[in-house]
Amino acid sequence: MNRHIGTFVLAALAFGALAGVARPAPSAAQIAAQAASAAAVSAAGPRDEEFHYRWELGNLLGNVAGMFFPHRGEGALTFKAEDSGNLRSELVITSPGHAGEYWRYGAVIDPRRLKPIRAWSSYLWRGKSKSKSEELGPQGVMDVVSGIYSIRQDPPWKPRRMEIWSDGRIYPVVVTPLGIENRRLPQGTVRARHFSIRGVDEPGARRWKGKLDLWLTPDEWATPVEILISRNLADVRLQIQPPPPVASNPGR
Numbered sequence: 001m002n003r004h005i006g007t008f009v010l011a012a013l014a015f016g017a018l019a020g021v022a023r024p025a026p027s028a029a030q031i032a033a034q035a036a037s038a039a040a041v042s043a044a045g046p047r048d049e050e051f052h053y054r055w056e057l058g059n060l061l062g063n064v065a066g067m068f069f070p071h072r073g074e075g076a077l078t079f080k081a082e083d084s085g086n087l088r089s090e091l092v093i094t095s096p097g098h099a100g101e102y103w104r105y106g107a108v109i110d111p112r113r114l115k116p117i118r119a120w121s122s123y124l125w126r127g128k129s130k131s132k133s134e135e136l137g138p139q140g141v142m143d144v145v146s147g148i149y150s151i152r153q154d155p156p157w158k159p160r161r162m163e164i165w166s167d168g169r170i171y172p173v174v175v176t177p178l179g180i181e182n183r184r185l186p187q188g189t190v191r192a193r194h195f196s197i198r199g200v201d202e203p204g205a206r207r208w209k210g211k212l213d214l215w216l217t218p219d220e221w222a223t224p225v226e227i228l229i230s231r232n233l234a235d236v237r238l239q240i241q242p243p244p245p246v247a248s249n250p251g252r
Helices: 002-013 028-043 059-065 144-153
Strands: 049-058 072-081 087-094 102-110 115-125 128-135 160-166 169-185 188-199 211-216 224-231 234-240
Touching: 072 144, 087 144, 102 144, 115 144, 115 160, 144 160, 144 211, 144 224, 169 224, 188 224
Parallel strands: none
Antiparallel strands: 049 072, 049 234, 072 087, 087 102, 102 115, 115 128, 160 169, 169 188, 188 211, 211 224, 224 234
């Protein structure tokens, strides 16, 4: 039983990449305001950002798996500007008591095109390791972190089709905006825009069986306050944590 549960947990965490409620369509003024805000942020150039999370397993299988494997830990999503003008982004998930073990998803992103140039994914867990890296070039395929970045910079008002890179394979998916919701976080309740990413059927293409949900603050920064990864009946929920306090300098 442990072996099968471990497989499900690894699938949930190391997946490699990335029913709405009826609502009125956005007005032209809303779309123009969003475009202007995104253009202003883009004109300023890519900025360094670092978000810290606590994650835990959910769902029935996730709760059972937590009896045998870590069921909570820490995560970090970073965006770092490079001298070339590109952006290097990584999502790293770790667990206390398992030093050196991790799950990592990353990409070098062209912030002007909102597309990844290169993507990679890797993990080291219980003596098992796997690593994939690929130059994506001009083909316009997203990976999980560049997908998050793209939605933050250019959030869709209606369902948007895209392709996602996952462990060396490419899957067609659809990004659906689900409106603004109240999310209960450790530091209080916040309002956030909900986006879902789901696999779709296309002739000759594999269907992505995972799910990815994002909740972004409804402002120009679109801070990812919550991320939910679902795969094989196990959910991994990451909730943003407040930044650590800045230590005072007694010598000043």
